[in-house]
Amino acid sequence: MNAHDLLWGMAPAQLPADAPAWAVEAISAGHPVVVRRALVAPGHVAVGVRGRLREQRFATVMPLAQVTRRVVPEALGAVVLPRDLPALRALEHLRPLLGQHAWGVAGSAGFELATGIEALHAHSDLDLILRSPERLERGDAQRLLAVLDTAVCAVDLQLQTPFGAVALREWAGRSRRVLLKTCGGAQLVADPWQAVA
């Protein structure tokens, strides 16, 4: 189970009593939840429920035994949807250019590609992930970013290192320290491929 995986099988009864009505609605409608980075009790996974509005995100946990289906971001790169939106056009454009990488689609684009539920709009970014078990040199990061920036909308690619996630845009930049999102929270680190103390 990794951050950005989509999971089906959560039941409304598993939501805490303080869950907002829109979250109960989304789960009742059978929408999947999104795996997030957080430390939780064994046998559970940290997930987020998505609502229709941008500020509608509800963090909770799901028992692993309830998972009936799992879709990983890598499975969504090849999905084609008929809607004409910048994020989907950007995906079409980048698909052949990213071919040999272990990449996938996350965020609203990933959610819509996996479910067919309209989550994207005209101003949505395209959220991508790239599995990066080996260190990506900063020069290579700049070259990859230049490719992504040829797309028709903003593309936010998160490098998934063994220790967390870092934004390609930031790693390609000049900052000495970059933000690494880990299960224990976010940290500023000099090297995202080194274990965080």
Next chain:
Amino acid sequence: METLSFEFPAGQPPKGRALVGCVGSGDLEVLLEPGTPGTLNIQVQTSVNGAQLRWQHLFERIFQEHTPPALNIDIHDFGATPGVVRLRLEQGFEEIGHD
């Protein structure tokens, strides 16, 4: 999209400016520039509506630890958690101190 303004007491303005952070979900971009002595001005442009009080409390907690330098800070927020906001501000203060 909402624009929020905040003002806090501050020390002296620093010499340099700094840009830290990143445009992208769960993150924010912070531009720090020298301001008027005694005043810290913060403008937050955020995609998450209705969060004025949440920002106010977060800034209060951060600045009560030590008086900030006099700055004009421009924040573009893309739904960052309070933890990320705090890290980015600390990073910004650090970068400004390095010039």
